Amino acid sequence: MAAVVREAVFAGARSALDPACGDGRFLRATGLPELTGVDIDPAATPGPGVDFVRGDALTREWGSAQFDVVVGNPPFLNQLSARTTRGGSSRFGGGPYADAAAEFLALAVQLVRPGGRVGLVLPQSLLSTRDGAAIRAAVDEAAALRWMWWSPTHLFDAQVRVWAGVWEVGGAAGAVRRSFGPQFAQLPAMTMPAAWSGLISGGTPIANDGPTLGDIAAFTVDFRDQYYGLVGAVGDDEVGPPLVTSGLIEPGRCLWGERPVRFAKQQFAAPRVALDRLTPALQRWAESRLVPKILIANQTKLIEAVHDPTGEWLPSVPVITCLTEQPERVLAVLASGAANHWVHHHAAGSGLSATSVRLNPRLLASIPLR
Numbered sequence: 001m002a003a004v005v006r007e008a009v010f011a012g013a014r015s016a017l018d019p020a021c022g023d024g025r026f027l028r029a030t031g032l033p034e035l036t037g038v039d040i041d042p043a044a045t046p047g048p049g050v051d052f053v054r055g056d057a058l059t060r061e062w063g064s065a066q067f068d069v070v071v072g073n074p075p076f077l078n079q080l081s082a083r084t085t086r087g088g089s090s091r092f093g094g095g096p097y098a099d100a101a102a103e104f105l106a107l108a109v110q111l112v113r114p115g116g117r118v119g120l121v122l123p124q125s126l127l128s129t130r131d132g133a134a135i136r137a138a139v140d141e142a143a144a145l146r147w148m149w150w151s152p153t154h155l156f157d158a159q160v161r162v163w164a165g166v167w168e169v170g171g172a173a174g175a176v177r178r179s180f181g182p183q184f185a186q187l188p189a190m191t192m193p194a195a196w197s198g199l200i201s202g203g204t205p206i207a208n209d210g211p212t213l214g215d216i217a218a219f220t221v222d223f224r225d226q227y228y229g230l231v232g233a234v235g236d237d238e239v240g241p242p243l244v245t246s247g248l249i250e251p252g253r254c255l256w257g258e259r260p261v262r263f264a265k266q267q268f269a270a271p272r273v274a275l276d277r278l279t280p281a282l283q284r285w286a287e288s289r290l291v292p293k294i295l296i297a298n299q300t301k302l303i304e305a306v307h308d309p310t311g312e313w314l315p316s317v318p319v320i321t322c323l324t325e326q327p328e329r330v331l332a333v334l335a336s337g338a339a340n341h342w343v344h345h346h347a348a349g350s351g352l353s354a355t356s357v358r359l360n361p362r363l364l365a366s367i368p369l370r
C-alpha cells in the first residue's frame, strides 16, 4: 500500500478518492487534505477526515467529479458471480467475465483529471484476460503506466495473485519502472509493451534499445473529457483558436478553413473554440495545448503530421499532440519511410482498413531514431 500511495501522490496534488475505501487506509496514507471515500458496505467506517459516500462506485452518477489522485485496493469479484445482478454487461466495456477490479480501474482513469494519477492494487488476471482487453485498451488510450509492482506469491488474504500499477492520466507513454516481490526489488524499466502481460513476462528492457522518438518528444492524446468538454463551445462564428480534427491533417499541411469538419455530429466550415465557454479545467487544458507543437492524425495510411510553431491550434479528439524542442527533426523522422514501416509493422491491422494504421502515443514514441 505504501509504495502505491507514494508513487501515486505527486507535488501539487490536493484531492484523493478511493472508490472502494473500506476503512480508508489508502486515503489516509496519501496525506492529502481533500479525501473522498466510497464504499458499498454499510459497515465501512473510513474514519475522520474522509468525506464518505455510501454506495456502489460502479453504478454511481459521478457527474463532472474529478480528483488529483485515485488510489485503492478494489474488490476482486469475478463477474461470473456478480453477473446476475449486472445483467452480464459492463458499463466500462469489459466482457461479461471481466473482474470487477478492471471496472474500478476504468472508472478511476475517468475520474482523474489530466495530469493526475491512478494507483490501484489489481488481480494479475487483469494483465491478460480476454474480457479485460477492452478496458486495457481504453486505459492505454487515456493514461500512461509509470510504475508497476507484482509478486509471484499471494499477498494479503487474497486468493489471487496481485499486482499494482500507477498511471498518469493523459500522460505520454514512456518508461515503466518496475519492482518485484515482497521486498520491492527494482527491475529494469521497460517501454510499455503492447500486451500488458509483457510487463511480467519480460520484453526488451529500455537499456538494450536504441534511442527512440520518445527520447526527444512527448506524445499525448486527449479523450472523452476533452471531447465532451468542447461540445457547445465550438462553432463557425466563435472567436477563439481553430479546432483541428484528424481529417484536416495532411503531411506537412493543415486544411483548416479549406475542408469542412465534422465534430460532435455537426458539420463546420472553419470551427473555432470559444475559450470563455469552457470549464476552468478545460481552459487549463486548452492553455496547455496552445503551445508550439506538432499535431498528428490518429488514423492514417502514411503518418500525417503538421507543425503548429506558434501554438495557435486546439487539437480535437483523438488528434495526437507532440511536444518537442526539436520539431524539425521529429517531423523528418515521422515523414521517413522507416517510421512508416515501423508503425505498420507494429500496429498492423489496428486501423479501420487493412492498409491504415491507428496511431497512439506509445507507438509513436517507440519509433527508432536513426
Ligand SMILES: C[S@@+](CC[C@H](N)C(=O)[O-])C[C@H]1O[C@@H](n2cnc3c(N)ncnc32)[C@H](O)[C@@H]1O
Binding pocket: 019, 020, 021, 022, 023, 024, 025, 026, 038, 039, 040, 041, 044, 055, 056, 057, 058, 072, 073, 074, 075, 076
Ligand atoms: C478489498 S476491500 C479494500 C478496502 C480498503 N482499501 C482496505 O484496504 O481496507 C474492498 C472494498 O470494496 C468495497 N466494495 C465492493 N464493491 C463495491 C462497489 N461496487 N462500490 C464501492 N465499494 C465496493 C467493499 O465493501 C470493501 O470495503
